Amino acid sequence: ETLRYAHVGAEGDIQTRFAAEAAEAIEAATDGEVSLQVFPASQLGNVAEMVDGVRMGSIQMGHHDFASLARIVPEMAVFNAPFIYRDGAHALAATDPETSPALQALNAELVENGGMRVIGRIYRGARHISSNFEIDEPADMEGKPFRAVPLDLWISMIKGMGATPTPVEVSELPTALMTGLVVGQENPLTMISANKLYEVQSHVAMTGHMQSVLAVFVNDDAWQGLEEDQREAITAALDEKAAQSLEWAQASEADLVDELTEAGMTFTTAETGLDLESFRTGVLAQIEADFPEYGEYIEQIMAVE
Amino acid sequence: MGLILILVFLALFVTGFPVVYAILLPAIGYIAIEGLPLGLLAQRVTYALDSFPLVAVPIFIFVGNLMNLSGITDRIFRFADTAVGRVPGGLAQVNIFSSLIFSGMSGAALADVGGLGKIEIEAMKKRGFEAPFSAAVTAASAVVGPIFPPSIPLIVYGSVTSVSIIQLLIAGIVPALICIALLMTTAAVIAIRANMPRAARWPSPREVGASLLPALPALLAPVLMIAGMMAGLFTPTEAAAVTAAYVVVISGAVYRELTWSHLWQAMALTLRSTSAILVIVAAAALFGWILAVEQVPQDFSKLILQISDDPVALLLIANLIFFVAGMFLDSTTATLLVVPVIAPPLVLAGVDPVHLGIVVIFNLMLGLLTPPMGLSLFLVASIARISLRALLKALLPFYLPLLATLAIITFADELVLWLPSLLR
Amino acid sequence: MLRQGLQVICTVLLGALVTVPLLQVVMRDLFGAPLIGAEELTRFLLICTVFLAYPLVVAGRENIVMAELREALPDRLRRALHRLIGLAALAGCGLMAWVALGSIIDNPGNATPTLKIPFWLFLGAACAGFGGAALVHLRQALSRRPTPTETGAAADSHSVSL
Numbered sequence: 088e089t090l091r092y093a094h095v096g097a098e099g100d101i102q103t104r105f106a107a108e109a110a111e112a113i114e115a116a117t118d119g120e121v122s123l124q125v126f127p128a129s130q131l132g133n134v135a136e137m138v139d140g141v142r143m144g145s146i147q148m149g150h151h152d153f154a155s156l157a158r159i160v161p162e163m164a165v166f167n168a169p170f171i172y173r174d175g176a177h178a179l180a181a182t183d184p185e186t187s188p189a190l191q192a193l194n195a196e197l198v199e200n201g202g203m204r205v206i207g208r209i210y211r212g213a214r215h216i217s218s219n220f221e222i223d224e225p226a227d228m229e230g231k232p233f234r235a236v237p238l239d240l241w242i243s244m245i246k247g248m249g250a251t252p253t254p255v256e257v258s259e260l261p262t263a264l265m266t267g268l269v270v271g272q273e274n275p276l277t278m279i280s281a282n283k284l285y286e287v288q289s290h291v292a293m294t295g296h297m298q299s300v301l302a303v304f305v306n307d308d309a310w311q312g313l314e315e316d317q318r319e320a321i322t323a324a325l326d327e328k329a330a331q332s333l334e335w336a337q338a339s340e341a342d343l344v345d346e347l348t349e350a351g352m353t354f355t356t357a358e359t360g361l362d363l364e365s366f367r368t369g370v371l372a373q374i375e376a377d378f379p380e381y382g383e384y385i386e387q388i389m390a391v392e
Numbered sequence: 393m394g395l396i397l398i399l400v401f402l403a404l405f406v407t408g409f410p411v412v413y414a415i416l417l418p419a420i421g422y423i424a425i426e427g428l429p430l431g432l433l434a435q436r437v438t439y440a441l442d443s444f445p446l447v448a449v450p451i452f453i454f455v456g457n458l459m460n461l462s463g464i465t466d467r468i469f470r471f472a473d474t475a476v477g478r479v480p481g482g483l484a485q486v487n488i489f490s491s492l493i494f495s496g497m498s499g500a501a502l503a504d505v506g507g508l509g510k511i512e513i514e515a516m517k518k519r520g521f522e523a524p525f526s527a528a529v530t531a532a533s534a535v536v537g538p539i540f541p542p543s544i545p546l547i548v549y550g551s552v553t554s555v556s557i558i559q560l561l562i563a564g565i566v567p568a569l570i571c572i573a574l575l576m577t578t579a580a581v582i583a584i585r586a587n588m589p590r591a592a593r594w595p596s597p598r599e600v601g602a603s604l605l606p607a608l609p610a611l612l613a614p615v616l617m618i619a620g621m622m623a624g625l626f627t628p629t630e631a632a633a634v635t636a637a638y639v640v641v642i643s644g645a646v647y648r649e650l651t652w653s654h655l656w657q658a659m660a661l662t663l664r665s666t667s668a669i670l671v672i673v674a675a676a677a678l679f680g681w682i683l684a685v686e687q688v689p690q691d692f693s694k695l696i697l698q699i700s701d702d703p704v705a706l707l708l709i710a711n712l713i714f715f716v717a718g719m720f721l722d723s724t725t726a727t728l729l730v731v732p733v734i735a736p737p738l739v740l741a742g743v744d745p746v747h748l749g750i751v752v753i754f755n756l757m758l759g760l761l762t763p764p765m766g767l768s769l770f771l772v773a774s775i776a777r778i779s780l781r782a783l784l785k786a787l788l789p790f791y792l793p794l795l796a797t798l799a800i801i802t803f804a805d806e807l808v809l810w811l812p813s814l815l816r
Numbered sequence: 817m818l819r820q821g822l823q824v825i826c827t828v829l830l831g832a833l834v835t836v837p838l839l840q841v842v843m844r845d846l847f848g849a850p851l852i853g854a855e856e857l858t859r860f861l862l863i864c865t866v867f868l869a870y871p872l873v874v875a876g877r878e879n880i881v882m883a884e885l886r887e888a889l890p891d892r893l894r895r896a897l898h899r900l901i902g903l904a905a906l907a908g909c910g911l912m913a914w915v916a917l918g919s920i921i922d923n924p925g926n927a928t929p930t931l932k933i934p935f936w937l938f939l940g941a942a943c944a945g946f947g948g949a950a951l952v953h954l955r956q957a958l959s960r961r962p963t964p965t966e967t968g969a970a971a972d973s974h975s976v977s978l
C-alpha cells in the first residue's frame with residue numbers, strides 16, 4: 088500500500104524533516120507493507136487544496152496547522168489558540184490523539200463531517216514576534232500594521248496584541264516587510280531563519296505566544312482500509328517522531344537565537360523587560376470575546392498534565 | 393505512464409486541438425484509468441486560479457486595452473518618437489527600452505505583453521513597422537520584466553528554496569540591463585539592414601518639451617507605481633489596480649477622451665483574453681499535479697544529475713532542464729515542481745543559490761517564447777493578429793541576444809552576484 | 817440575449833476585481849484600516865470571471881490553438897478532424913461541468929477561511945462556464961456554417977492559427 092503524503096513545508100524546516108523521517112519509520116514499522124510517497128513544498132497544492140484533497144481521497148495523508156481543519160470542524164482551530172499551553176511538552180500531550188479528550192471529541196466530528204482524522208502531530212517551535220523596532224509591551228504595537236495569517240484566530244490575536252491585523256500572503260511577506268507594508272510579523276524562529284527575515288527585521292520579542300503544533304491527518308477510508316496492526320504501527324511511529332520533533336525544535340531554538348543574533352537581530356525577553364503578562368491578558372481577553380465556543384476546549388487543554 | 397501522458401498531449405496539440413483541451417483530455421483519461429476521485433478535476437482547476445499574483449494579469453490587460461482605446465498610447469509614442477525616433481530602429485528601440493521601465497512596475501512577463509505590448513504593437517504598426525517584427529520585438533523585450541525587480545517568479549523561487557528574495561531581486565538588475573543593451577543592438581542592426589522607418593532628424597529641445605507635456609501624466613504612472621511599492625504603499629497586484637484607476641482618471645478627467653463605450657469595449661476584450669489564457673493555466677495545473685504524482689520531473693532530473701557533480705557542468709545541465717521545463721510548463725508550475733528537486737544537489741555542489749535563481753527564472757522566461765507551450769507567443773500573436781509561424785520567423789534573430797544573455801548570466805556569476813554582494 | 821447577459825455579469829465581476837484591491841489600498845494606507853479578506857475576495861472574483869467568461873471565448877472561437885497541421889490536411893480529413901475536436905471538446909466540457917456539479921453536492925458546507933464565501937460559488941462558476949462552453953460547442957457542431965479558419969477569416973478573430 089502506497090499513500091500519498093502532502094505538505095507545504097520548505098527544505099530545511101522541521102516539518103519537512105518530520106515527513107521524510109516518518110515515511111522511513113512507517114515503512115520499517117510495517118515491514119514495507121505501507122509506504123508513504125512524500126510531496127513537500129506544496130507540490131500537490133496549497134493548504135486549502137491539500138486539506139480538500141485528503142478529504143476527497145486524491146491525497147491520503149498530510150499535515151498542517153490544526154486551524155487548517157477549521158473549514159470542516161471550526162473548533163479545531165482551538166489547538167492553535169495563543170497562550171493555552173505551558174510549554175512544548177504540554178502542547179504535545181494536549182494534542183495526543185490517543186489521550187487528549189478535546190482532540191478526541193473534535194476528531195469524531197472531523198471523521199463524521201470530513202471523512203478524515205488526526206492521527207499524529209508535529210511540534211514546530213514557539214511563535215515569536217519580529218519587528219523593525221523594539222517591542223516590550225502591547226502598547227509598542229498600538230495601531231501599527233502587523234501581518235496576520237488570514238484566518239479568524241490570527242486576526243483576533245493580532246487585535247488582542249493592540250496592532251492592526253493586516254493580511255499578507257506568506258510569499259509576499261519578505262517584500263511587505265522590506266517595503267514597510269507591514270512593520271512586523273509572528274512565526275517560529277525556524278521560519279524567520281529559513282526565510283531570511285533577519286534581512287528586513289531588526290528585533291525579536293520572545294513572546295512564545297503560540298506553540299506551533301501541526302496536525303498529521305489521514306483520509307478515513309484509506310485509514311480503515313489498512314489492517315489493525317498496520318494502523319497501530321503507524322500511530323506508534325508517528326508518536327515517536329512527534330517526541331523527536333520536540334527535541335529538534337528545542338535544540339534548534341537555542342542555536343537559532345545565536346544564529347539570528349549574529350545576523351544582527353536584537354532579542355527582547357522577560358529578563359530584558361518584555362511584559363509577557365500584559366500580552367497574555369490582552370490576547371486571551373480578545374480570543375474569549377471572539378470565540379466563546381472555545382471555552383470548554385481551552386479548559387480541557389489546560390487541564391492536561 | 394507520465395511519458396504516455398506527455399506524448400498524448402503533444403499529439404493532440406499538434407493535430408490542432410485547442411491547447412486547453414490538449415491538456416485537459418489526457419489528464420481526464422489518466423484520472424479515469426488510475427481510479428482517482430473525479431472531484432480532483434474540479435478542485436485542481438479551481439484552486440489553480442486561487443492566486444493573488446494572477447489577479448494582476450487581467451488588470452494589466454485591461455490597462456493596456458484602455459490606454460489604447462482612450463488615446464494615451466498615441467501621446468506616449470508621440471513623445472517617445474520625438475525623443476529617440478532618430479535612433480536606428482526608431483520605435484523598436486522605444487519598445488525595448490519602455491519594457492525596462494515597465495518591468496520596474498510589473499513582476500510578470502505576461503503582464504508586460506498584455507499591458508504595454510498591446511500599446512507598442514499598435515503604435516509600431518501605425519508607424520509602418522511590419523506586424524511580425526513589432527510583435528517579435530515586444531515578445532523578446534518582455535523577457536526582461538520578471539528579471540528586473542519586482543518579480544513574481546523570483547519571489548516564488550525564493551520562497552520555495554528559502555533563498556533571500558531581496559538578494560534575488562537585486563541580482564536581477566545587471567542581467568536585465570545586459571539583456572536590454574543586447575536587444576537594442578540587435579534591433580538597430582536589423583533596422584539598418586532593412587532600412588526601417590526612423591525620424592528624419594534629431595528633435596529640438598522645444599519639440600521634446602512640447603511632446604513631453606501631453607504625455608507627462610501617462611509617463612508618471614510607472615514612476616508613481618515604483619515609488620509606491622518601494623514605500624510600502626501597495627503590493628504588485630494592488631499596483632496594477634492603482635494603475636487602472638489612474639488610467640481611468642487621466643483619460644477621463646485630464647485627456648477627456650474616455651467614453652462609456654471605450655470602457656465597455658476594453659472590458660469585453662479583457663474578459664476574453666483573460667479567460668482564454670487563464671483556463672490554460674488552470675488545465676496546466678491539473679497536468680502538473682499528475683506529472684508530480686508520476687514523479688516525472690523528479691526522475692528526469694535524477695537521471696541528468698547522475699552525469700556530473702561539477703558546478704559549471706551542472707549549471708549547463710540546469711539550463712537544459714529548465715529550458716525544456718519552460719517549454720512545457722508555466723513558470724510557476726515549473727518553479728514549484730522542478731526547482732525543489734534540482735536546487736539542493738546544485739547548491740551542495742557549490743552553485744550559489746542566488747545565481748541559480750536568476751539562471752532558472754531567465755530560462756523559464758525564455759520558455760514563454762518557445763513552442764509548444766509559449767504563453768507569451770500566444771498572447772503576442774493574438775494581440776498582433778498574426779500567425780504563430782510569422783511571429784516565430786520574425787523572432788528568430790532575437791533568440792541570439794537572449795541566448796547570449798543567458799550564457800553571460802550562466803558563466804559570469806561574479807557579474808550577477810556583484811550588486812547583491814554589496815548588501816551582504 | 818443570453819450572451820449579452822453573460823457579458824454584463826462578467827463585466828461587473830471584472831469591475832469588482834479592479835475595485836477591491838484599489839479599495840484595500842485606500843482603506844489601509846489612508847485610513848489605517850485594512851479590509852480583512854480583500855485578497856480572498858479578489859481571488860474569488862478572478863476564478864468566477866475566468867470560468868464564466870469561458871463560453872464567450874468559445875463562442876468567439878478565441879481559444880488558443882496551433883492549427884497549422886490541421887489546416888494543411890486534405891479537405892475531407894480536415895473536416896473529420898474538426899468534427900472530432902468539436903466532439904472531444906463537447907465531451908470534455910460536459911464532463912468538467914458534471915464533475916463540478918458533483919463536487920458541489922459532495923461538500924455543500926465548504927467555504928473560504930476568512931470571508932466564508934461558500935465553495936459552491938467557485939465550483940458553480942466552473943460548472944456554469946464549462947456547461948455553457950459545452951452548449952456552445954454543441955451548437956457549433958450542429959451548425960452547417962464553416963468555421964472561421966476554414967473560410968480564412970481567422971486573422972480577424974482573436975484566435976491564433978498558423
Ligand code: NA
Pocket residue numbers: 487488489490491508509512529530531533534
Ligand atoms: Na517591449
Ligand code: NA
Pocket residue numbers: 718719720721758759760761762763764765766767
Ligand atoms: Na514554452
